[in-house]
Amino acid sequence: MSLADTISKTLTPIHREGYPFIAIAAVSTLILGYFFDPLFWIGLILTAWVCYFFRDPARVTPVKDGLIVSPADGTVCLIGPAVPPKELDMGEEQMMRVCIFMNVFNCHVNRAPMKGRVTRVAYKAGKFLNAELDKASEHNERNGIIIENDETRIGVVQIAGLVARRIVCFVKEGETISAGDRFGLIRFGSRLDVYMPLGTKPAVALGQTMIAGESILADLKATDASDPVTRVS
Known part of the structure; x- marks a missing residue:
């Protein structure tokens, strides 16, 4: 070499x-x-x-129908039912939400949790509260996208934090993305919220360290030991 x-x-x-x-x-x-x-x-x-x-390391994304992977590096800070932001137009019913907090030492490149078509991109101006707080989902500056495929629909929200002052989204409505594809970036400390169908059982715990595009947040289908998870880079 x-x-x-x-x-x-x-x-x-x-x-x-x-x-x-x-x-x-x-x-x-x-x-x-x-x-x-x-x-x-x-x-x-x-x-x-x-x-x-601003590092952007290569990641190996697990490939299996029904998997939802982490969109961000960081730590799981909130898990539980929550109503998606109104601008996403996903209804008033609660969905299962998993929140990942990114500190200033985490890689801040965001990756798609699943494959599908981007059906909505919605930005909302707001405050810059500590992203670890639950109320940051409602009050902070944010940018949300909806990803849909034949099986499900999820929401992914980029939330600015106490230090973050710029949310960047690379995708547009109508685009098709694959799980693990880069879709955005937030500068200098922030949070990612993932909204999945209510009843989804998260495969993560509070405080768990996540790796964008690799760590599995949930499996929307029943786990079968005969159907192993493979990974693609």
Whole structure:
């Protein structure tokens, strides 16, 4: 294996959304360092953190009908019935909700929980409360999408947090996506809520660490030991 191949396999790719921020951090570091040496090293550390924040590692997504995978890296902070946001137009009935909190050290690239067609994209301005709070689902800035296939319909909501100030969504209504596909990103600390049919039994627990595109949130179909889960990258 060549040195170039070794480096490419070792270094984690950086999402293009991070390039402007990395450039700003790097230029600021050089300018500050020119006037005061210690600021250069502080700026270098901050620049490295920005690179780390916008990392976009490859993921291996489990493939099996009925699986719902995590849309985000982070920690499960809420589980239970809740009414979806009104702008999603999913009705007034409760659905099973699983919330994943992302801190500033988590990878913030969001991935589709299941395959299907994006039938709705709805943005709503709001506050920037701590994303771990239950009321953040109602009051914070957010962007929601609905994914439908022949078997089910789910809602996925990107919620800005205390530090987050920018929600990015890559998909549009009418597009078809596969489980594990990148569909968005939130800058600097936030939360993802997944709304599944009421009666769904989550396969996760409070405090559990999730990996976007890999960790299984729920299996909408009965588990069969003879039908193993396979994964695709």
